Amino acid sequence: MRNPWGWAALTGFSLLFFVFIYAPLFVIVGYSFNSNPVNMMIWERFTLDWYTGLFGLTERVMDPNSRAAYIESTDQMIAALKTSLTVAAFTTTIATVLGTATAIALARYRFRLRGFYNGFLMLPMMMPDIVLGIGLLIFFVTLGMQLSMLTIVIGHCTFLTSYVFIIVQARIAGIDPALEEASADLGASEWVTLRKVLLPQLAPGILGGALLAFVISMDDLVITYFISGTGDTTLPVFIFGMIRRGVKPEINAIATLIILASVVIAAAGLWLRSRKTD
């Protein structure tokens, strides 16, 4: 028999837990529809102005003293979003290939300094972002490289490879090595075995690692702040620049759109996984 009081306490605790982690998100969503431009904590009335403002639709009719000044320019923001997406796409591809290859090599082959590699791959994840950011900046300057989208991609790859590696490694540890032996026994070369057996078995891990790498790349501020040039600003760096001049209602609208995109991506990921298993 369950203790009803204990059960109620547990339910209450769970509810509080979800309120604690989701309340800040709902607050932002709520504020993004509040028309009060001066104090967003006081509800005035429902508006979509901040959203339309983001897309530059109302720019012409706006009072030059107030709203138009908040968004530096819609074009700039769209450019920052494009930069973020491009960087995330390249970074995800490179980090996923490198991280997966490293995980397979370390799990399936014996070679010198194997343990050393294993430990060293963890390091970029544990390193404080600010240290990594400064280190990368000094490194690029020393090499005489112009800060650009290329340096952002290289910088992101250094630590995102580790994330992909960790996730794929966890997956590979659960795969029976006899599967690859069975494939070889049935006449498949190592390459065919990799393609037909190992990679399909690893697919959920690789997909998970890639998704994580994409999200972290899109989200990174500290490291990117150091290694992005003036021309190639990512979305987080752009938002950070806006916030420095005060939290404006448009930022709530951007945040809400990002939350929406994240929910859509996460839901798509879950849906893909559920389709895989049955």
Add this chain to the structure above:
Amino acid sequence: MDSLLEIRGARREFVTPEGDRIAALDGVDLDVGAKEFVTLLGPSGCGKTTLLRAISGFEALDGGTIRLGGADLTALPPFRRPLNTVFQSYALFGHMTVARNVGYALEVAGVPKRRREAEVAEALDKVGLSGMGARRPGQLSGGQRQRVALARAIVAKPRLLLLDEPLSALDRNLRQQMQIELKTLQDRLGIAFVFVTHDQEEALTMSDRIVVMRAGRIEQIGAPRDIYRRPRNRFVAEFIGETNLFPVTVDRVEGPTALARTAEGVELLLPAAGRKPGEAITAILRPTDFTLADKGIPGTVRSAVYLGSDLHLFVAPAAGGPEIRVTARDGQAAETGAAVHLAHDPARVHVLEGG
């Protein structure tokens, strides 16, 4: 007999973390005939799995050769060896359907789809899984997975099939059924099976010949009956079935029988051929070789274990010495504490030279 598989002087050493060298295979010679069912039997660590993996190519040899149908396999990687394996864990590909699992060897070899489908259907039929091709391995029972692994290994029609303890994960009833099915399948396919097990009952049931291994060496090769009735040494005698070992000294020879005595004074009759008074030998008698009678070795029943069709007795000889294991039929009066006499047929005694 023409041998299909010829292993000569196979050696394989492992180095332990402490730096000791251990011979997993210590000079193994073995021939397997083209339609033979050979079982590698021994306790864990005896080298039977290493030998199987050396044949499939997953374990490289430090010395010796392996030939299949006259061709030297020793230096070939596993995927170039024309033989297939049923793995202990079945190793089915979970992301493929049963049909694609079974057809994998053909797919990899580039067999056209239509012919592949026909051969997959044929292989599934042979193992009694017709119509299951569209399922996933995860939807099958343990016994069905076992059959899929078997179908996958025979689809390319190898001349030699290796089986690595394939029945160990099944429950007892299914295991006994599969033992018979495996033997039938092997007869029908007309190919050689090399089967690894640590279960002596399984080995006795299925094999044409049993290879008993210990510490990287072959202790004895022979038909199940030979191994059981005429073990070459104590290890084989004790590993296969239940055994009574009597270290005895031959007392006198009278016509066709000789009388021998243990140090404690238990008297045994055995065939006289080749026996000389005074020599020290070991006499082997299986529990079923004794019968409860009016005459024979006097003793007391220490414990009786009821096993359904028969009764397992542990009898302490009146003269002293280790308890004797006896299988009696159910219904024979033999309760704990009863005084009994154990008779035996001298011809059933197997003799190991030396004490």
